[in-house]
Amino acid sequence: MELHFSKYQGTGNDFIVLDNRQNQFPKNDTNLVARLCDRRFGIGADGLLLLENDKSADFKMVYFNSDGKPGTMCGNGGRCLVVFAHSIGLIGKQTTFLASDGLHRATVEGERVSLSMSDVEDVAKKRNTFFLDTGSPHHVQRVKNLQGFEVAREGRRIRYGIYGEKGSNINFVEQDGPESFSVRTYERGVEEETLSCGTGVTAVAIAMHYAGYTKASKVQVRTRGGDLQVSFSYNGKGYDNVVLEGPATFVFKGVIR
Numbered sequence: 315m316e317l318h319f320s321k322y323q324g325t326g327n328d329f330i331v332l333d334n335r336q337n338q339f340p341k342n343d344t345n346l347v348a349r350l351c352d353r354r355f356g357i358g359a360d361g362l363l364l365l366e367n368d369k370s371a372d373f374k375m376v377y378f379n380s381d382g383k384p385g386t387m388c389g390n391g392g393r394c395l396v397v398f399a400h401s402i403g404l405i406g407k408q409t410t411f412l413a414s415d416g417l418h419r420a421t422v423e424g425e426r427v428s429l430s431m432s433d434v435e436d437v438a439k440k441r442n443t444f445f446l447d448t449g450s451p452h453h454v455q456r457v458k459n460l461q462g463f464e465v466a467r468e469g470r471r472i473r474y475g476i477y478g479e480k481g482s483n484i485n486f487v488e489q490d491g492p493e494s495f496s497v498r499t500y501e502r503g504v505e506e507e508t509l510s511c512g513t514g515v516t517a518v519a520i521a522m523h524y525a526g527y528t529k530a531s532k533v534q535v536r537t538r539g540g541d542l543q544v545s546f547s548y549n550g551k552g553y554d555n556v557v558l559e560g561p562a563t564f565v566f567k568g569v570i571r
């Protein structure tokens with residue numbers, strides 16, 4: 315078996331990307347996916363993305379976390395897959411694709427991608443923490459001194475302590491200005507801090523607006539791997555017109571034998 319792959323990254327959240335329109339990838343092989351994502355025994359990535367055929371959209375995104383198990387929606391991965399689809403000539407500047415949480419629209423301009431995200435029905439608030447689903451589940455917590463914060467240790471404790479086996483992604487946020495925030499995320503399925511998490515950044519922007527820390531409907535979010543923008547409309551109960559915008563970059567390609 316010979317598998318051609320590409321490596322992409324979106325604000326430092328990195329992915330192995332494969333064109334699986336011929337269905338040749340053994341996607342039930344959890345150990346293989348985990349091994350390909352392993353940074354010592356494999357190519358190394360936070361996740362693996364398959365581009366597949368779909369009846370109603372330009373393509374389907376199938377996403378696995380680096381533990382080899384199917385993930386829910388991935389915002390950085392979605393942007394990477396759009397750039398990949400554009401590079402193989404499958405799509406033009408506009409596209410619609412299917413992911414685990416439904417249809418997404420995207421616009422690609424070089425390495426910049428605007429990606430529509432799921433509506434957010436509600437935000438649960440508990441003291442200074444929030445829980446919401448932006449296609450993936452996210453805990454959002456305000457902290458002081460984010461750069462010195464023990465993200466992996468605290469993230470792991472909350473992920474297993476509060477959210478149990480199913481778990482959640484855990485985001486820690488500090489406000490930089492009226493419309494800007496810095497975020498660090500412990501990712502479920504990677505079980506480590508990653509340099510950026512797109513659905514997490516989206517969750518942070520919405521939670522901070524919901525709590526009144528920002529009045530802006532377009533928020534700048536800084537991650538360790540780069541900057542993202544999130545825009546949205548508040549409809550009195552939840553959020554719609556949610557768009558995540560930022561870079562997605564080809565890194566290298568290769569063959570697995």
Ligand SMILES: N[C@H](CCC[C@H](N)C(=O)O)C(=O)O
Nearest residue numbers: 385386388389390511512513
């Ligand atoms: N890194 C991703 C996916 C986060 C969700 C994933 N870790 C899961 O819980 O399945 C992103 O949104 O950019």
